[in-house]
Amino acid sequence: MNSNNFIMKPKVDFCFKELMSDAQVRRGFIAALLNLKPEEIVSTELLPTHLNRRYSEDKEGILDVRVQLNGNIQIDMEMQVIMFTYWAERSLFYLSKMYAGQLEKGQDYDMLQKCIHVGILDFELFDSKEFYSQFHMWEDSRKELYSDKLEIHILELPKLARFKYPQTVLLNWARFFDGEDKEELKMLAKSDEYVQKAYDKLVDISADKEKRLEYEAREKAIRDYSNIISSGWVRGHEQGKKYGIQQGLQEGLQQGICALIEACQELGLSYENTHAKVLQKFSLTEKDTQEYMKKYWKAS
Known part of the structure; x- marks a missing residue:
């Protein structure tokens, strides 16, 4: 491939982590994901991706990208390109570990802040045609929210090629993450100023030899x-x-x-x-x- 045409694929986890190291890229994607205005996002601080073990025999947890939003909400973002049979169990493990890991000995439960898991998958997890799914803890019959402290968002990239969806900023981000061709990614960048920032970052890191x-x-x-x-x-x-x-x-x-x-x-x-x-x-x-x-x- 001509080096001038080379561009990294955003769904390769190395590239995804590099993109999310940029505060403006994080801001734009998180705003689209949580249906917020970008200006509502004051800060997106990167946190250590290793989740603490309470005991030496505990299973280790290593996240792709971990962000603290506006000083309180924690977000775990995972890019997964290889089919993972127990993805639901894995995501629950990381989400619960992140949630429980907030408290130190002697602290009260009211110190616990909201935790969100985001899974961007290059395989299909659900039978429905929707590429985006959002989960909360609801009462089954009344749909009454038990707690808003745990939340899961799933994006299934393969569905983008099989179904048509209403135009949204989140759809633009999903298509960008699924993009593989430089011209395609360049066109997608025109859809939103923050997707453009992601494309500019992508071009920069693709030109870095190391x-x-x-x-x-x-x-x-x-x-x-x-x-x-x-x-x-x-x-x-x-x-x-x-x-x-x-x-x-x-x-x-x-x-x-x-x-x-x-x-x-x-x-x-x-x-x-x-x-x-x-x-x-x-x-x-x-x-x-x-x-x-x-x-x-x-x-x-």
Whole structure:
């Protein structure tokens, strides 16, 4: 690709984090997401993305982007391009951990501030045609709000190509995040002054040689991860034809597990996170998962 035409894809998490490092980009996107006027957003302070553990054995939580809005509301923004089977459970884990992590010992519950999870997904989570979903804690029959302190927003990018939607600023942002071509992104930038700021930031970081190397390494790791997972099962299926279904499935399973563990290590995931992914992906017992981890995990 001609270096003059190269531009990062906003939905690659490295690029998304770089975009959200800009206060004006954060302001515009959060305003569109929460249906606020940009001037209502006084501040969007970036917070540490590692969620505190109360106990050493607690599962670690690492967010993509964590923002404190107007000095009180906390927002977790996650860009996910690889299909994640337990996304709802994962998002609830991070949201509840972020909410509970606000209180120190001895503090009262009235100190707790609103927490919002935002999931921008490159896969479809729901059957409905809407690309944007917003969730609160409601009473089922009366639709009475139990508390406004927990909130979830989901954007499903693949639906943009399949359905038509009324024009909104949030739709422009979703299309921008889903954009892959420089001309397309440039046209989308004309729709809103803050999307324009995001495009300008995107052009700047795409021209940075060091950031481009980081981006391409991350994009390759994501691509390899996806290919490894699918090819592991394909190999198992082909071997099943040749050597017998049961043997082929077993060998394919082992290859798939090995490939997943290697891919997780390449992505820099911890032993604990990789263990959890293997357990969930292949529906193994805890004992079998430990044995596979012992067999395929490469100690540094």
